[in-house]
Amino acid sequence: MQTTIQKEQKDRFLNYIENTNHPFKNLQIQALERFNKTSLPPIYHESWRKINLNLIPFNTLKLVDAELQTSITSQYRITDPSIIEKFLMLNIDPLKAESYHFEVDYFTLLNVVLLQNIHLIQVPSNTKEQIRIIHKVISGDGFFPFVVVIAKEGSELEIQEQIYGLEEQALWNSTIYILAEKNSRVRFVSIRNHSDYEFHFHKVRIIQHRDSYVHAAIFHTGGILGKGFLQARLLEENIEFRGIGFFFGEKGHFHNMEMDVQHLSNYETSSLLYKTIVKDRAHSVFIGKLETPYKIKGVNSHQLNHNLILSKKAKAESMPWLIVRSEDVSCEHGATAGDLDEEAIFYLQARGLTEKEAKKLLMIGFIYDLIEETHLSEEDKESYLEKLSNQL
Amino acid sequence: MNYILELIDLHVEVEGKEIIKGINLQIPYGEIHAIMGPNGSGKSTLSYTLLGHPKYKVTKGDIKFEGESILNLTTDQRARKGMFLSLQYPTQIPGVTTMNFLRNVIKSFYGDVPIRELREKINSAFDKLQMKKDFLARYVNDGFSGGEKKRHEIVQMRLIQPKFAILDEIDSGLDIDALRIIAENIQEMKSSQRSMILITHYQRLLNYIDVDKVHIFMNGKIEFSGGKELAIQLEQKGYEQILSTVK
Numbered sequence: 001m002q003t004t005i006q007k008e009q010k011d012r013f014l015n016y017i018e019n020t021n022h023p024f025k026n027l028q029i030q031a032l033e034r035f036n037k038t039s040l041p042p043i044y045h046e047s048w049r050k051i052n053l054n055l056i057p058f059n060t061l062k063l064v065d066a067e068l069q070t071s072i073t074s075q076y077r078i079t080d081p082s083i084i085e086k087f088l089m090l091n092i093d094p095l096k097a098e099s100y101h102f103e104v105d106y107f108t109l110l111n112v113v114l115l116q117n118i119h120l121i122q123v124p125s126n127t128k129e130q131i132r133i134i135h136k137v138i139s140g141d142g143f144f145p146f147v148v149v150i151a152k153e154g155s156e157l158e159i160q161e162q163i164y165g166l167e168e169q170a171l172w173n174s175t176i177y178i179l180a181e182k183n184s185r186v187r188f189v190s191i192r193n194h195s196d197y198e199f200h201f202h203k204v205r206i207i208q209h210r211d212s213y214v215h216a217a218i219f220h221t222g223g224i225l226g227k228g229f230l231q232a233r234l235l236e237e238n239i240e241f242r243g244i245g246f247f248f249g250e251k252g253h254f255h256n257m258e259m260d261v262q263h264l265s266n267y268e269t270s271s272l273l274y275k276t277i278v279k280d281r282a283h284s285v286f287i288g289k290l291e292t293p294y295k296i297k298g299v300n301s302h303q304l305n306h307n308l309i310l311s312k313k314a315k316a317e318s319m320p321w322l323i324v325r326s327e328d329v330s331c332e333h334g335a336t337a338g339d340l341d342e343e344a345i346f347y348l349q350a351r352g353l354t355e356k357e358a359k360k361l362l363m364i365g366f367i368y369d370l371i372e373e374t375h376l377s378e379e380d381k382e383s384y385l386e387k388l389s390n391q392l
Numbered sequence: 393m394n395y396i397l398e399l400i401d402l403h404v405e406v407e408g409k410e411i412i413k414g415i416n417l418q419i420p421y422g423e424i425h426a427i428m429g430p431n432g433s434g435k436s437t438l439s440y441t442l443l444g445h446p447k448y449k450v451t452k453g454d455i456k457f458e459g460e461s462i463l464n465l466t467t468d469q470r471a472r473k474g475m476f477l478s479l480q481y482p483t484q485i486p487g488v489t490t491m492n493f494l495r496n497v498i499k500s501f502y503g504d505v506p507i508r509e510l511r512e513k514i515n516s517a518f519d520k521l522q523m524k525k526d527f528l529a530r531y532v533n534d535g536f537s538g539g540e541k542k543r544h545e546i547v548q549m550r551l552i553q554p555k556f557a558i559l560d561e562i563d564s565g566l567d568i569d570a571l572r573i574i575a576e577n578i579q580e581m582k583s584s585q586r587s588m589i590l591i592t593h594y595q596r597l598l599n600y601i602d603v604d605k606v607h608i609f610m611n612g613k614i615e616f617s618g619g620k621e622l623a624i625q626l627e628q629k630g631y632e633q634i635l636s637t638v639k
Contacts, residue, residue: 344483344484344485346445346446346467347482347485349466350468351471351493351548351552352472353496353497354466354468355468357500361488361496362487364487364488365531369486
């Protein structure tokens with residue numbers, strides 16, 4: 001079992017850091033030191049117990065050859081190292097940065113150790129901006145992008161991230177931090193298409209300040225094994241957060257999505273909606289985590305998970321995880337699992353659609369509300385649904 | 393005589409229980425037949441069976457459509473041959489907008505239709521049924537009232553232009569105006585090349601539609617057939633009295 005990194009691997013990582021041109025080598029070395037003492041998340045860790053991490057071929061990653069091209073459309077790209085350092089530190093040691101209650105783990109450290117693309121976008125106060133982030137693989141089999149987006153006070157921001165996977169064995173480990181300052185509005189959507197051979201670990205970490213609103217959507221298809229995090233930290237009063245997501249898995253795909261909201265102040269609202277369609281031997285796990293500390297009041301939070309399970313060997317698990325320590329909190333959670341409605345299939349067939357066409361239409365209908373909720377353009381929505389429809 | 397539909401000693405089971413116990417029926421091209429009968433007599437079972445719902449098993453007999461047995465055809469194959477079923481309780485399909493649904497329905501019969509032509513066809517059918525276009529953006533039958541669902545069924549019939557339609561209680565849940573509009577549309581679609589079965593409990597629908605025959609269904613069989621006047625007698629006297637008089 002490979003639960004720690006071997007000596008040979010440590011030397012390889014150090015060699016990699018020495019050969020990179022980032023101005024953050026010191027932080028990378030700090031991360032490596034901590035990484036060397038860190039094991040893969042253990043099986044008894046509630047967040048990780050459903051994933052067999054020993055399947056990931058860490059030792060054979062071709063780090064030197066790896067090239068990930070990230071293109072970003074924004075006039076507000078900046079390279080202030082002090083801001084980037086602060087966020088990198090969140091991946092290494094949050095106590096040394098500012099405590100935003102994010103966990104440091106094997107993958108956050110690895111993301112810094114093997115940093116490839118670092119990007120910082122800071123949208124000025126009271127500005128509207130649309131950003132498109134595209135991660136495209138050029139070569140290699142290990143990809144470690146790190147992106148920070150800051151929406152300054154009163155700004156309105158729409159972010160669209162796209163990840164194009166590789167038809168070969170590869171490991172993705174990305175982090176994006178979104179900081180929504182006071183009275184800002186941010187809409188984020190990430191579309192991730194992974195191949196049958198890719199391992200994927202993506203973290204979206206959102207930090208919200210007073211009177212801000214964030215809508216975050218993650219649409220994920222494929223991948224042999226991986227875990228996605230959507231983590232929101234609602235720091236001050238009158239914050240609203242909405243997190244939605246979708247996973248389509250077939251063949252032997254495995255995906256574990258963890259949506260995790262911490263309400264850290266009064267009068268905050270959050271809601272989560274996650275849907276999956278699994279067929280063949282695909283396996284989905286959803287963890288909906290909600291935390292409220294002591295003496296918080298006026299919090300409203302609910303989460304829903306709906307799963308369509310289309311074959312006997314496919315599996316979808318739903319794990320609500322509510323840690324509520326204060327009294328004036330309203331929380332709800334619910335989950336459903338089932339197959340397509342036979343009467344609806346009959347109805348559509350009675351209108352001339354073949355069984356396959358009918359099922360496709362119903363599956364697209366199953367996630368339509370999620371797509372509609374996003375800020376994707378009508379053209380992008382249609383294109384996404386058409387691509388998905390061809391996969392279903 | 394050429395029949396569009398022939399039922400020959402048809403027996404049908406649902407979950408192991410025989411519901412239809414030997415029906416013989418011929419419907420010529422261009423005719424509209426009404427089927428009336430008490431609740432639970434097998435009327436809806438017949439409609440589902442004709443379109444090949446997988447829960448309804450034909451255990452004996454045959455269904456011939458335009459002279460050929462259709463027992464081995466799937467539901468969509470039957471639909472594309474020209475059979476149309478309007479359900480008593482049209483199914484809701486959350487997540488699928490009515491526009492997208494109708495586009496797929498039209499595509500399955502006529503292939504890809506240019507968007508402008510498609511819109512014109514749909515708008516025209518909506519106008520005929522006096523339905524607001526707002527429904528196109530709503531999910532199929534989701535939150536529609538009973539009357540709106542029934543109008544939507546006839547919209548679909550207008551768009552598909554089937555050779556043969558089974559309209560199962562198309563008049564239930566309708567107010568007076570909606571009943572008139574739907575009935576007028578059905579009557580307008582009557583042609584020498586199109587036949588229909590109207591399943592109904594009430595004579596009022598037949599005030600608007602030229603029905604050629606009325607069949608009384610009881611216990612999974614056609615007990616008696618007659619002309620349009622039979623429906624009026626039924627409403628006045630009830631099933632028991634009519635059948636006892638006949639017998």
